[in-house]
Amino acid sequence: MSLLQSFLQISSDFLASSVSFFTLGNLVMMFAAVMVGITFGVLPGLSATIGIALFTGLTYGYSFEKALIILLGVYVGAIYGGSITAILINIPGTGSAAATCLDGYPLAMKGESSNANILARISSFIGTIFGMLIFLFLTPLMTKLALEFTSPEIFWLAIFGILICGSISAPDLPIKGWIAGLIGLLMGMVGQEDIQGWERLTFGVSNLITGIPFVPMTIAFFGIPQIVKSMRSAQFKIEAKKDRVTINIWSLIKKNFFNILRWGTIGIGIGAVPGVGENIAAWVAYDDAKRRHKRKQEFGTGVYEGVMAPETANNAAIGGAIIPLVSLGIPGSPPAAMLLGALMLHGIRPGPLLSIEHPQIIPQFAALLLWASVFLFICGLIITKPMVSILKVSQKILIPIIAVLCVVGVYAYNNNPFHLLLVFVFGVLGYFLNKMEYSSAPLILGLILGNLADSSFRRALFLHHGNLWYLINRPLSFIFFAACVLTILSQTKVMHHVKKMFVKK
Amino acid sequence: MIIDQDKKNMRDTDVLFALILMVASIALIIYSLVISFEAMRVTDCAFYIAPGLPTLLIGFFLLVSAMILLVTARRQGGDLRWLSPKKFLVKFKSKEFWNTVIVFGYLFLYMIVLWERTPLLGIHIPFWLATFIFLNLMMLTFKATKFLNIIIISGITTFLVDFFFRTLARIPLP
């Protein structure tokens, strides 16, 4: 009974906030914010985190409500914007769009860039709405769940991600997927580690103490090879003939209804786990889509679900990431961490009491997310058409400009010229790996997960004095452990035999 | 058995890369052991929290993977006979090779030499000039369009990039 009551209360608050948002000033502001966010997402190197950081300073003098409109608009826009660049030129505009490259770009090469773009847009829209709904109604439950993620659980989650590395196999030999993943993991090990404060593989370079940054590396491994390849042999061309949407979107959504729910859940779940974030969410969703698809082996050559899954998950992760932010004051992802700082600048300190003392805050956030996703849809519609037509310009003009944007983006990421050197060196490596048909995807995933897996593993052992039993003695950690074991088995012949036995019966 | 030339080339490079990986992973294993024992000596910690443990594991798996790669590539006809000066000469003459070198060269010039305080030139070149030079060089070399158009396009791009990043996004470009 009280459950129903609170449900109705929240719904009516949400509706009230959504309606009261509807003023001309707010609409214009949100439109501008989402547009700026998309621009930040489109440009390689500029990410949601940087966008929010910038606008935190610029909106300092505004009222809290207005600042929040702008910041959430930028957040939602930026996470979506990365997909446009990923699809059109195979360079992820933000880290969270790296998984979208895998099938988005092949689709564009096939002349289906409009299809890919509209799928990315609709998936992002649905993802944001889904994340928003879960955030609105299930925050208390999700908070409890997020607190269940201690070091062993995070360790198994990371291992699960690493196993995915291998399954996003290379086009040539399967072993190459693993090797790329291992190289990525190794790159993730560079820098000062979390447990002993010891410097690993830095070779005395002080700029490497914080490790190899992930956003510049997406440019090094996706951007540089792409730039060199297209300049070298004039093969970069988007087929502009079929520049119209040629698929039935509704039937595609209907067909994938449960898949979308699952990808959204993956996004929210991973987004809500503190310190993991939307990048991993996109990869896990991509892998899930691939695993369950009838035509697995066609993934990577332009499958619609390969675009939908990561885009649904990374936008759903926004709702996920602000769940622990609002309910506990713990940000679930790097952009959410920036949002926390912004809230504090406006005199609001998120914590367990925030939603009790300000019961309006969750409906308010949710209403803004709703409007942001509506504007995402509109702005996306406005912005993709000109983007596609820009690509019709001769690539010999376009690629140098993209190169400039990539280089500036790398610098803008942390204002550190050392990263340019790093990107150049790894760009050369990336080019050769690319030529030998090592996929960049597992490498980037390994890089994201390396440090997380390492520190949570050794911390879990440290907590229990080296006793391995404690890695699997809690219900959630055991479930994740079992999932990892099943993943390994399903890739070997054992599972095949077991399946056969059942079929015979 | 007929093997097409592309695949043969791929297996040849695979053999070389597998060997490089094996050497690198052995070096990594040694390195991991060294830093682990060093850390254990200084901070008196157990091996399971030593900083070299994860790199040791990665080194081990990398070694195994490289071995598998080597065996697979050998079975499919890869070898190291291609590492002869004659074959390299053919490569040197190809246009694609030189284009690759030129693009990397320009990127190097732009990213390393012209950016920030250049160690080689010893002077500070403003960001917009470096960008302008880079765009011109790149487009001129690959004959993108007419000379005047190139200058105009480079100029406009430079201005827009500088305006957006420096003025709007407040990023302190050099």
Add this chain to the structure above:
Amino acid sequence: MKLRKKTLMTFLTVILLICVMGMAVAAKPYPNKNIFVYIFSSQGGGTDTWVRHLSALMERDLGVNIVCNNLPGANGGNGGMKVWNAPHDGYTVLGASETSMFFGVNDVAPTADQWNFFIAGGSPGVIAVHAKSPYQTIEDLVEAARKHPNQIKISDSGRGKLWNIKAIQLGSAVGVKFQHIPYNGSGPAITALLSREVDAVSCSAGEVIEYVRSGMLRPLVMTEVNGLDFENFGYVKPATDYYPSLKNGYSNLFQWLGFMMPADVPEEVVAAFGRAFEKALQDPKTDQFVKTQSSKKIGLWGAEAKKLASKMESVASWMSYELGLAKKTPTELGIAPLE
């Protein structure tokens, strides 16, 4: 060949243009152009929030834009060296915290005697346990650690960081061994306590205040020389009340956030910046900010701040050396031990 001539001409014109623009900078009193602040840690952290708040207020007073950018990495050394390598004219300022006290031993940037400090404020340190924890006082916790050495787990923001050192100082003063579990920042360290992965956390009061207010966590003791009144909880005594031998260590090592400038910046520039800094601290908006941050104002600059910094650097450096983390020994750097 025509092409080459044209190119040459274009570049010559361009170079000429730069020279003209270079000379056009007039000489007005400080500040006559935008001030760049490099924050040496990433977005959203304590240093970031404080520096951005102060900058926004000082901007109005100084009449120029203060542009904040984050340049994290190398234990703050990236930001430190960026500012150090820029002209020492007060237009490039470092947004810093007490982590800069480790610049020397970490061998990433010059030591404290080469800098000017503008110490704005900070949050006091606290040791807190979960509300359901059996430990009611700090003495319970210490007793438990005495009975089970290396079993009582205290989380902190990372080995060799301020809150880690504070907890170690406590342990060594009373002669017990805690197990110090490092996390990647205070946020994860507190989360670990909320999920009861550890027994206690050592962090700043500002970071736990909301959990204390809601009754999820219980503060045991302040790792400071002064106590603090927690809303909804009451007064928490300082550790020095229980263990007086901690006085020297704790009084000279605490959290601060603010700005740094190289020491050889012209005096009138330092004074102009300092006056704006002081005004920003007296602003009622800062009072509100300090309250939500649950911090206290310190508000030091000039000679006083320098004296404080050099003392703090000594404590921090020797502690880091004892932990086996120092890349350069304090003796090498000419940092004498305190006492």
